[in-house]
Amino acid sequence: MDHRERNWLFVLIAVFLVFNIVTLSPLIPWQRWMFWSSPAPEHTVRVEFGEYEIRLPAENIEARVGEYVEFVATSDDVTYGLGVFRKDGSMVFQEQVLPGRENRIVWKFDEAGLYDVRSTEYSGPRHSEMYIPDAIRVTQ
Amino acid sequence: MKELGWTEKWTLRFAVVALLFLALSGFEGMLMRTQLYDQDALHGMEALLNNVRPGVAEPGTEELFYSMLTAHPIVGVYGFIYMAVFGAFYFLVPYLLDKPVRHRKLVVTNFWLQIIGVMICWASGFFGLFNSLYTLYWPLPVSFDRTPVWGSVFFMVGAALIMVNILIFAFNIFKTVLSKSDSKSYSFFQFLRSAFGIPRLLKLFGKEDKNAPNLDYNGLPVFIVAVGRGSIDTVINAFVLLTAGAVILVYGLFALFGSPLNPAAIDPLLYKNWYWWGLDMVADGNALIYTAGVWYLLIPLLTGRQLFGANVVKTVIMVDLLVSMGVWSHHLLGDTSQPMWMRLLSGQFITWGEFFTMGLTIFASLMTVWLARPVKMTAALKFALGSMFGFMMGGVAGLVQANLGLNVVFHNTQWVVALHAHTFLLTGVGTMLFAVLYALVPMLTKLEFKSKGLINAHFWLWIVGSVIMAYAMGMAGAQGMLRRTLYEGGQFQGYTLVAIIGGLLVSLGFVAFLVNLVGTLGLRNVIGIIVPERWLPEQQPTPAQA
Numbered sequence: 203m204d205h206r207e208r209n210w211l212f213v214l215i216a217v218f219l220v221f222n223i224v225t226l227s228p229l230i231p232w233q234r235w236m237f238w239s240s241p242a243p244e245h246t247v248r249v250e251f252g253e254y255e256i257r258l259p260a261e262n263i264e265a266r267v268g269e270y271v272e273f274v275a276t277s278d279d280v281t282y283g284l285g286v287f288r289k290d291g292s293m294v295f296q297e298q299v300l301p302g303r304e305n306r307i308v309w310k311f312d313e314a315g316l317y318d319v320r321s322t323e324y325s326g327p328r329h330s331e332m333y334i335p336d337a338i339r340v341t342q
Numbered sequence: 343m344k345e346l347g348w349t350e351k352w353t354l355r356f357a358v359v360a361l362l363f364l365a366l367s368g369f370e371g372m373l374m375r376t377q378l379y380d381q382d383a384l385h386g387m388e389a390l391l392n393n394v395r396p397g398v399a400e401p402g403t404e405e406l407f408y409s410m411l412t413a414h415p416i417v418g419v420y421g422f423i424y425m426a427v428f429g430a431f432y433f434l435v436p437y438l439l440d441k442p443v444r445h446r447k448l449v450v451t452n453f454w455l456q457i458i459g460v461m462i463c464w465a466s467g468f469f470g471l472f473n474s475l476y477t478l479y480w481p482l483p484v485s486f487d488r489t490p491v492w493g494s495v496f497f498m499v500g501a502a503l504i505m506v507n508i509l510i511f512a513f514n515i516f517k518t519v520l521s522k523s524d525s526k527s528y529s530f531f532q533f534l535r536s537a538f539g540i541p542r543l544l545k546l547f548g549k550e551d552k553n554a555p556n557l558d559y560n561g562l563p564v565f566i567v568a569v570g571r572g573s574i575d576t577v578i579n580a581f582v583l584l585t586a587g588a589v590i591l592v593y594g595l596f597a598l599f600g601s602p603l604n605p606a607a608i609d610p611l612l613y614k615n616w617y618w619w620g621l622d623m624v625a626d627g628n629a630l631i632y633t634a635g636v637w638y639l640l641i642p643l644l645t646g647r648q649l650f651g652a653n654v655v656k657t658v659i660m661v662d663l664l665v666s667m668g669v670w671s672h673h674l675l676g677d678t679s680q681p682m683w684m685r686l687l688s689g690q691f692i693t694w695g696e697f698f699t700m701g702l703t704i705f706a707s708l709m710t711v712w713l714a715r716p717v718k719m720t721a722a723l724k725f726a727l728g729s730m731f732g733f734m735m736g737g738v739a740g741l742v743q744a745n746l747g748l749n750v751v752f753h754n755t756q757w758v759v760a761l762h763a764h765t766f767l768l769t770g771v772g773t774m775l776f777a778v779l780y781a782l783v784p785m786l787t788k789l790e791f792k793s794k795g796l797i798n799a800h801f802w803l804w805i806v807g808s809v810i811m812a813y814a815m816g817m818a819g820a821q822g823m824l825r826r827t828l829y830e831g832g833q834f835q836g837y838t839l840v841a842i843i844g845g846l847l848v849s850l851g852f853v854a855f856l857v858n859l860v861g862t863l864g865l866r867n868v869i870g871i872i873v874p875e876r877w878l879p880e881q882q883p884t885p886a887q888a
Contacts, residue, residue, distance in 0.1 A: 206709065207651050207702070214701045218694050221741070230747035237746065280488070281479045281610060283676070283754060285824070291833060292822040293751045298676045300610045301481070307678050322676075322754045324826040326488030327404040327473055 232295070235270065235308055243272035243308055249319075251299050252278030254328045256319060256337075263338045265311055272308045277301040283322030286338060289315065296322045311340040346871075349433055349442075350786040352449055354871045356429025357779060359457060361856070363421025364772070366464075368852065370414045372845050377407050379838040381828055395469055405471050407828055412497075413467035415476045418767065419624070420504050421460040426775045427632060428452055428511055430782065431569060434639065435518055438563050444517035448510055455507040462500030472497040475826065478586065480613040481605030484593040491597050498591040505580040505587065512573045512580075519566060543660065564655060568635025571659050575623035575631070575666050582620020586613070611679050618670040629766070630696065631662055633733065633774050634703045637726060640781060641707045644723040645714035651706040658699045665695035672744035676753035686746055693744040700737055704730050721797045725777035728805050732769025735809070736762050739816065752819065759825040760841070761816030768808040768848065776804070776855065789862055796858035800851045807847025814840035 203211075228234045235241050245265075250257040265271045275284040277299045284305070285296035294317060297307045311317075316339055321332035346354070376383050381403055388406055395401070401409075432452075436443050443449055466472040470493025474483040483494055589608070596603045634655075642649045649655060671688035674680045680689075707730060711717055739761035743752040752758060780797070784790050791797055818837035819825070860868055870878055 203654055204651055207654055207705065210705045211698075211702070214698055218697060222690070222694070225745050225747045232750060233747045236750075280482045280485050287822055290821075293755065295750050296676060296753055297678045298674075298753075300614075300677065300679055302606060302610065303679050305678050320824070320827075322824055323479070324408070324475055324477075325482065326485070327402070327408050329408075329826070330404065330828045330830070 231312070232309070235310060241270045241308065244269040246272045246274055249273060249275045249284055250278070251275065251282040251284075251321070251325075251332075254325065254332060256282075256284075256321060256332055256334055258319070258334065258337055265338065265340050267311055267314050267340060267342050270308055270310050272306060273297075275299040275305045275307075276303070280325045281323050282325050282332070285320045285322035287318045287320055289318070298323055314340050314342050316340075344788040346786065348446070349436065351871060352453065353429045353433040353782065354786060356425050356432070356453060357782075358868070358871055359453070360422050360425035360429065360775075363417050363425060363460065365852070367414060367418035367422055368845075368849060370410050370417065372842070372849065374407060374410055374414065375838060375842050375845055377403065377828065379835055379842060380832075381830065395471075401471055404828060405473060408473035408475070408826075409467040409471045409493075411826065412473050412475050413464045416463040416501075416504075417460060420456065420463075423629075423767070423771055423775065424504075424508070425456055426778070428456065430636075430775075430778050431515060433782065433786070435515060435566060435569060438566060438639075439519065441518070441521060443514065444521045445514050448514040452507055452511050452514070455503055455510070459500045459503030459507060462503065463497055464500075466493045466497035466500060469493075470496050478590065478617065480608055480610045480617075483590045484597070484603075484605050486594075486597055486602075491594055495591060495594040495598065498587045498594065501587045502584060502591070505584040508576055508580040509584075512577045515569060515573055519570065540660075563639070564649065564652060564659075565635045565639040567656065568631050568638060568659055571663060572628040572631035572635065574663065575628040578667075579620050579623035579628065582616060582623070586617050586620070611677065614674060614677070615670070615680075618673040619667075622670040622673065623666060625763075625766070629771060630666070630700060630733075631659060633729070633771060634659070634662075634700070636774055636778060637703065637707045637730070640722060640726050640777060641710045644720055644726065644781070645711055645717045647710055647714035649706060650709040650713060651702075654702060655706050658702050661695070662699040665692060665699060668692040669696065669744075672749075675744070675746060675749035689749075690744060690746050694741065697737065697741060700733060704734065720780070721791060721794075721801075722777045722781035724797075724801055725773050725780055728801060729770050729772075729774035729777060731805070732765055732771075732773055732808070735812075736765035736770050739765060751822075754824055754826070755819035756815040756823045756825050756837075757819030759815070760812045760819060764815075765808065765812045769805060769812070772808075773804065776800070783859070783862070787863060787867075791858055792862045793858050796854045796861075799854040800858070803847045803851030803854060807844045807849075807851060809844070811841045811844030811848065814838075814844060 224230075226233060226237060228238065247263050248259060273284060275282075275297065279301060281301065282299040283296055284299050284307070286294040286309070288294060294311075295307065295309055297305055299305045299321075316336040319334045319337035321329060323329075325332070373384060385403070388401075388403060392400055432443055432449055471490050472493030474489050474494070474497075483489060483498075486494070593603050593605070638649055638655060668688050669692050671680060671684045672690070672693045675685050675689045677685075707726075711723070711727070717723065739757065742748055743758050743762060780791065814837045815823075818834045818841075821834070821837075823829070823834045823837065866878060
């Protein structure tokens, strides 16, 4: 191997190491509980999908800043996506909702406010209708 | 224009049809961007086109949008890219090996079957309103309350034809390389070993298999090894998609005969793993390695210098096969049911293997150009360098989303489809295919492209337009805009408008290319590539001939 190729290979290795170490580290806040630990959630929220509908629990979804909430999403028919969004449209988190499984994700909100829920996976022509504004209230 | 031989004519036919499919795919893309900007913008056109959809009740904007979204990648990938690759490889492989295509009839078969297959898929969307997207996530394509059963059945028939056709192409290419028409003949297993790079691996351990000649060192051009290596991914891709399509087809047929099967009989996660393992062979296997092969061929030809680091390049070809077989989980990073170790290993770490293989490939190509200075910046070289830029930009975006942590906020957003997929396909593969056309057309016709101004206009409009389009939508994705979602109320309109402007620039670049091509070859000759000579009007003799 030519020395210039070797040097370039070292550059590639350095980029690989830096990028992966940073993105696996707690510098990405949710890696703390999604990758490095499995904290017991303070409470669990069940969300059911089916017939182009997102069915939330009868009582409102409420959480406090800093507590761990587990979302368990299920589907009666096809694959959907559970996506939680801020009021400006930016995404907080999402997961795929496969039928026949309990799709679990734990989240810790860091900001009080109202959050929207939207299906993030295409499920048929009416997919875009699957949107619930102000579905989650997070308080201090 | 010089009299075209059989191979040259068919190569140009593939190219012309590929360009027509590119135009169709691009037109669909612009229509969908317009609908993303304003859902109601195309109501007039929709009403007009509904008149030619027999037996379908007035479909709404959503049904039409998602049907088009399903057909769009089939036309773009299997219509434009595969047709162009078929044409280019059917010329280059025999040309480099100095022997004819093994089965000429299969070349013609490939040409027609690909057109028929792609058009059936397109018609399944246009007329049959099949809307399950190319991802075909189980059980959506067999949920016939959401997707019309006839559309599903016809789409699967079209897709099956395409996949069988791809297998025929791979068979013909392998047979051509292995044919014993001269001293340059190789056994199947010798070629396969070379394609997998096993002799090189043995050599690393100080062993040499004397009964299995190391084809890398025995004159098989690197390009041919890359074609063979990429074709292994192509075959796996076609086989896997064929099996998935066959299952959906069986469900469709049973539903048509009144005995619907139970979709719950197939596990969606298992299906998703199988499907993406095969589908990803296109994106992360043959697309990358075919492209690398073309760079390995074009760059030395255009610069007049031997490829820098050819030995490393051959190892890269081998390693990339292992990489392409193990990366599919980056499509399942949003599936929390997928085991964590698979998401981390296959989804993130092995995907980074492509950073190394493509990083070394691009480095070898750029070093070749650098060491060959001063080089003549021909149209083909300019486009080859542009395609490398596209792969770098699209590749970086891909590595950002194929990340366990970052995928939480990037999965299924416009970032994925715009900044990664469209940059790869338009700025990367598309630009590379134009580099091939700019190199091949003068080789085949003995005519140089007439207008350098139009070449430059094509290059800059194409690159700048595709980057603007991808960047605008990528930023929208970073702000939470989902792919495959029609937003109401003008959300993300600003980003979409900028993307439309980018798309218009790309379209203008394409028109500049077509004008230059037709101006160079002459309209009669371009039409003559497609239709039999006897259909054309008599050519008027020039004054000199008279």
